Amino acid sequence: MKLEKAALQLEALGNPTRLQLYRTLVRAGDEGLPVGRIQDKLDIPASTLSHHLKRLVDTGLVSQERQATTLICRAHYPAMQSLIGYLADECCADGSCPPVARKAELT
Amino acid sequence: MKLEKAALQLEALGNPTRLQLYRTLVRAGDEGLPVGRIQDKLDIPASTLSHHLKRLVDTGLVSQERQATTLICRAHYPAMQSLIGYLADECCADGSCPPVARKAELT
DNA sequence: ACGCTAATTCGAGACTTCTGGAAATTCCAT
């Protein structure tokens, strides 16, 4: 994963509304959630929601699938996994970094 | 970790310049890097660098320590670990995503 | 084809970020 892409995904998640949105999708699991359902749950105007959603889709964090008139949205787990992988590798968290991240130190 | 804070940290990392900056600090390890040194490495104007750095410090991802006239900067690993923890917990990344995500039901 | 529902795009205003030069600050050495 290249830095540019990671930054885009991080930026996409770096907005409270979008992070909440993403979290909602994760919680919905494999079956996903139609856009309208998300709207009900989060109580966000349709156009605002659509913009945020587009952003998550564009960065690959969320996927969509048409089912008749409704659009099902799902968290795209592999994207999150490689993002976390990037953070862990490049930004240390797996113990292989210079400072050897202290996994022993739990609070 | 609450959503708001996670979003702030993600936003901080969601800028190519800052992500590169953070990565540089991680690579520098425990001894850290003086601001001026970073400036040389990344070739960024001092004031721009200072702004970005402040943002990382404000969100807790980077810590600073004075040493005479120079300011040593270090990646603050615990912050990254809890951020990754948040993503992994809330947003799934351990392979058991959908199921695991449903243990706590919110919103 | 018509009407209906679901969702996106358009448009626009308020606000924030990003950038970097110039001025100011901090802190040590002399």
Next chain:
DNA sequence: ATGGAATTTCCAGAAGTCTCGAATTAGCGT
């Protein structure tokens, strides 16, 4: 104190984000 090096703050302009109502498109059922 004075000088000098390291870093931050001030300022301002260009660019981008966020929001959301209104208009529009997409797709099904009849």
